[in-house]
Amino acid sequence: MTRILLACFIAFLCSPAFAYTGFGVCNYGKESISSVVCNGPTVLKETTINGDIKITGSLQADSISVKSITITGSTQLSSSQVSGSVKIVGELDADHVEFKQGVAVESDTINLNHTKINGLLTVTSSNSNPYVQVVCGSTITGSVFFDGKPGIVQITGDSIVQGKVVNGSLEFVKRSCSQ
Numbered sequence: 001m002t003r004i005l006l007a008c009f010i011a012f013l014c015s016p017a018f019a020y021t022g023f024g025v026c027n028y029g030k031e032s033i034s035s036v037v038c039n040g041p042t043v044l045k046e047t048t049i050n051g052d053i054k055i056t057g058s059l060q061a062d063s064i065s066v067k068s069i070t071i072t073g074s075t076q077l078s079s080s081q082v083s084g085s086v087k088i089v090g091e092l093d094a095d096h097v098e099f100k101q102g103v104a105v106e107s108d109t110i111n112l113n114h115t116k117i118n119g120l121l122t123v124t125s126s127n128s129n130p131y132v133q134v135v136c137g138s139t140i141t142g143s144v145f146f147d148g149k150p151g152i153v154q155i156t157g158d159s160i161v162q163g164k165v166v167n168g169s170l171e172f173v174k175r176s177c178s179q
Helices: 002-014
Strands: 020-023 026-028 036-039 042-045 052-056 059-062 068-072 075-082 086-089 092-099 103-106 109-113 121-125 131-135 144-148 151-155 168-172
Touching (some): 036 042, 068 075
Parallel strands (some): 103 121, 131 151, 151 168
């Protein structure tokens, strides 16, 4: 009986749906998991996260779906969907990403390429002139709010910020975009 219970417990822990807390490098491939909690660099490729991502370290993610994100480290997202809240302390580079709610970033640099933020983008920076690049068909449905130092939103003609730029300025730039 003890062996059966131990085998069931081990199977439960090894199940891909079980939340994993990792130290060091955390890598996930094409799988569905409940959540990601990692203290170190994290790589996600074609991963469905049914819950949240909480990372202390960098994140590189391609083709993921997740509820909410809390990251302390640089973040690179591509071809992904985030349905809940986003809080990032570090640079954000998003390419073909849809954020279904607002995004809060504490950084000097944010790059949005073919990306949509549904709601407010809040940028907190302790350095002078933080900037947000909204390029290549990107959309922010709310305002861009620079909390702290005034910032600059650089935007291409095919992109849009539907709200206001608060505590900053809007600067149009030309850029060649590819799909």
